[in-house]
Amino acid sequence: MKSTVEQLSPTRVKLNVEVPFEELSGDFDRAYQALAQQIRVPGFRPGKAPAKIIEARVGRQAILEQVVNDALPAKYSQALAESETNAISQPEIEVGDLVYGEPLTFSAVVDIRPEITLPDFATVSVEVDPIEISEADVEDQLEELRQRFGTLTAVERGVAEGDFVTLDLSATVDGEPVEDAATEGLSHEVGNGELIEGLDEAVTGLKAGETATFTTTLVAGEHADSEAEVTVTVQSVKVRELPEVDDEFAQLASEFDTADELREDLRRQVSDSKKYEQAGAIRDAVLESLLESVEFPLPEKVVEDEVEATQHQLVHALGHDDEQINRFLEAQGKTREEWDAEAKDEAEKSVRTQLLLDAVADEAETEVGQDELTQQIIMQAQRYGMPPQEFIQQLQNANQIGALYADVRRNKALAGVIGEVTVKDTNGDVIDTATFFGGNDDAEAEAEGDDA
Template sequence: MPSTLEQLTSNRVKLTVEIPFDELKPSLDKAYKDIAAQVNVPGFRKGKVPAPVIDQRFGRGAVLQEAINDALPSAYSSAVNANEIVPLGQPEIEVTKLEDNHKDVLVEFTAEVDVRPDFELPDLAAIEAEVPVIGVPDEDVDERIETLRQRFATNTEVDRPAQDGDVVVIDLEGSRDGEPLEDATAQAITYKLGSGGMLKGLDEAVTGLSAGDSKTFSSELLGGAHAGETADIKVTVTKVSEQELPEVDDEFAQLVSEFDTVDEMRADIRKALESMARLDQAADARDKVLEAVIGKIDIELPQALVDSELEARRNQVSSQLAQAGLTVEQYLKESEEEAEDEDAFWTEIEKRSLDALKAQVVLDKMADEEKIGVEQSDLSELIVRKAQQDGTTPEQEAQHMMEHNHLAEWMEEIRRGKALAQMVAKATVKDAAGEVLQLDRIQPDGSITDAPAADEQAEAVEADASTDDVVEAPETVEAPAAVEEEAPAEESAEKKPAARKPAAKKAATKKPAAKKATTKKPAAKKPVADK
């Protein structure tokens, strides 16, 4: 199939493609067959209407239009492969020539499309990155043990005023100028006095109250439609319990873990924390290697792709903030964002979005050069990981993938993850003490093998290398609740303590995948009609 390539700009090309009659004929025959099956013509059985009759009754142009649109995707894809370009979006198709004498048909069309800029990857063996040394302070271990003590505490209801350290059950009613505020109203909240994390002034108001007592105080709401506004909060105590924490001894260790002694339990907690820290270190290494690679490449992305990405990201962030009942100003006040004002916030969002887009382009280039493929087992592992993260089953994730046409996107995610793993494996990563890290020996659970198996190299890096987070990127906006509910102190605990601390939420959204070549039918402008 003849085609020529014209370079319009550094990242946009124009393909001129000719479809000879012998290559168009299967689509032409199919068009006649499809039309014959859809129309009723007196004297002919449905599906048996001859081509000349269809031309006479419905026009040759309608047949050609259907045939051309059927042949276009394959012709476009062949031209893309023949000219070795990587499209970054949908092409703009125009049929520029149509010659038809009924025995022979010649079709020519042009396709303008943004393409991946031509660039060279740097010498990955020369890339170096430094990450912090892994360390687990005794305070972190103590914090985990204290959490277990809280979970296994004994609460005894008492008939006296509440005091610091007591566990109370309270009702909250918020109002302003006498009007109730639904966002600031809650019932049967279990709260430990002195733990903080709820409304400012709550501890002082509840201290000294007995079951059945109420008190009204003023406080600033933390979230919802009235976040940042001051409201009158009426707190009513319905139950006061004295909490007794278990002693940290061997009996406690046997109660909350599989170990016989406190020393064994502490060692296991430390080991779990070290494993999580090692995974965090590997993720940090991944980001820094990728950032170092991108920093050595000058990539000019297509403006249309950039504009589309930034608009999609801004709309997504705005929608999430609106659903949370927050303005940007309120979000910045309650979050850990470093942006000082709204303009700085959006500037940072745009920077992260562009960095992520560049990262995807670079990883696609790496995957192409290394001829990285995706196996069925890779997809199965990704589905299992997503199920674990979302608290669903693999079957539900697989169904979601098929219902929302995520297969191509997830395959792309896997391929980029593999490319990133290979990129990190080729680079040199050291910790702050100068020790070269053997990241290919880290397992998905954070443990280390003595020597990596051939099919497990960089597995942990790859598993953690979701292409939605290949560089530091905005996460989902999570609004602070107007009234946060404390988990009941008597909540049962798992035998093994969780090791990872919840990450602080940053602004914004999950990144859309970079646009790649598509085999979807390009929309063609209608050719000049029949002869």
Template sequence: MKSAVENLNPTRVRLTVEVPFEELKPSLDAAYKKINQQVTVPGFRKGKIPARIIDQRFGRGAVLEEAINDALPKFYTEAVNSGELDVLGQPEIDITEFNDNEELKFTAEVDVRPALEIPDYSGIEVTVDAIEVSDEDIDKSIEQLRDRFASTTPVERAAADGDVVVVDLEASVEGKVLEDGVAKGISYTIGSGQLLDGIDEAVIGLEAGGSATFSSELKGGSAAGRTAEVKVDVTAVQARELPELDDDFAQLASEFDTLDELRADTARRLERMKKYDQATQAQEKVLDALLELIDVPMPEKLLKDEIETRKQNLEQHQFPMMGLTWESFLEREGKTAEEYDAQLEEQAKKGIKTQFVLDELVKKEQLSVSQEELTEHLMRRAASSGMSPDQFAQAVVESGQVPMLVGEVARGKALAAVVEAAKVVDSNGDTVDLEDEDEDGETVEATSEAAEAAEAPEQSAEAAEETPEV
């Protein structure tokens, strides 16, 4: 077999491959064997039909087609390896010349990773928000905790903002009550925004036994996205009572004996959260600064496929869960279809560019991933997916996604190396040490999360060589 590589542009090549007919013999034998197992010819046992009989009965062309489909992936892979190409996605195969007992010639056009030069990144400097925990922040957090321990008392008066009402709901579309549009005995805090749009205005002023109707766009169920007429019956009105902010509350809501101790612990917890947010912000800003330094040619087909995959994910997975259509989604986002397409393209470009750059850094810095690092990453991913670590690990192995997870960890380490080399200051002008330890002894350091957030998760640019077929 002979092959040659032609660079069409920095991200796409054309392979020209010539295969002597003799090298097709193993695939030709396999084709006869496969057909032998699939067909029946009177007078011959299954699997024992001579090749000449198969040619006569089913045509030599069918055998050759089967043989080529079997051989192409192997010869394509050999050509890729011979050319030392880092291919992306599935090639476009074109058989340019082939006759029985003659040489097979074909071309394969495929996207490849662009060659990148990683410049000196030690001069990157970014500014992040300073860590400031105000009394207002502490008060807000304590108030949220206080709200969780509120009690309710039945009252005989009209419902007001902040009250809890117990309601029965009945939703109708075009005059017909929906089968899944009836609910009874629902407790709802007026003003919480956790039920249907319009219900607050409908129930305020109603006493127990009162009814009202209002219009609302349904967010889920069989009529998701449609406007329904909703009848609401108030069966009870309850006033919420917040506990007093004192030492008794501290003992009720926490392990602390006094309110002052609770406030001090809240301040420490908020500071830890702000440190984490600061580290994440530093990662994102350093990544953006790194990407600005590097010109990355963009594979057009990979970009097109990535955009299409992201759109399909929205349509097929996220929209049904949120009860949205493209029209309602764009309205919610406040964008036209053209504006959202442009935004989606920029996100996809950044994701692909991030992966290319960080993968190149992994090679340049010769970074590896230990079993412990992979396990820790798997645990984090399992937690975010809602699966147990064992379930997630099994799913990853069965779907062949272990290399993808290894890549995520390696790219996280590459980004961490860049962050470590960068100068990070806060808005007060103070140098930020991202390796400071928090109260729990955990190190606040660059992780793979910022890299993952910017990558192209739907159509991975680390796609291996696909197996073509004609």
């Protein structure tokens, strides 16, 4: 087999491939064997009919077409390997005329990775906010803990903001009841704005057993965007009473014996959270700096596929209903053109990021061990609340194991870059990124070798 590569653009090539007819002999043998099992020929046992008889039954051209269809993926992969073409998209394949006994010719147009020249990472410098822990941060954590252990107590007064109420709701549109808007015993915290517009104002001041009516616009269901008259009845009014912060509370809410010990542990938790936030800021800053400093063309087809995949998720979720899509965009305050433009911008940044980090990983010869991949799978499974084995099965069914591996490799490559760049906070202090991202293994190994 021989192939040539024609450069169509910096990110797109055309492979022209010619496969000698003799190289298809094995594919013909397999095709005849498969057909012999399917075709019943009088006088021959299943699978034993000669090729000539099978040809007479099926037709030589039909067999040739089947052989080519079966052989094409392997021949295309072989052409990629032999020409060292780094394809990153599905090929657009065009097969030449099929003539029995003549070479198989086909062309494949495919996107490739552009040439990317990486900077000297030691010259890169980024700046992030310093870690600052205030007593207010600790008190906020303490308040959340108090809320968690608070108790609800009924009161005999009118509803006020922050109260917890139990409600019965019903609604009508043009005098007709709306079934999916009716409910009883609905729990609600007044003032959180999670339910329909106008509800909190309507119940404010009402006592248990009292009713109010108000007008609002429904946002979901059959009558979405319709004006409805809603009737609300308050069944109960309760307030949350919070425990005092003392040693007794510390023993109830934690493993600590005193309130001072509890506060100190909350301070440590706040510190850990701030460090995690700073690590994320460092990662984003370094990646953004690299994206700004490295220019390279983007493969258009890959970007188009990314846009289509992103928009398809929303379109599918909305049942491919143009009316629902338009309502969604209207709620977002966007036109279809603005949505398309945003999707393209996001796709371009995503593709640019992937290609850049792939280039970093290639230059550093970054490898991902089985333990690292397994750890990422476990973390993502926990995030989705799934058993790891079930999550792995879903990844396999969706052919996403390779994509997950690529993401882990990119993140590992970026962590290696972060170990080389200079990171300071806005106070001018240098941050030891090894705390978050580990050290430079190559540098440590070289230092150990020098010491030896």
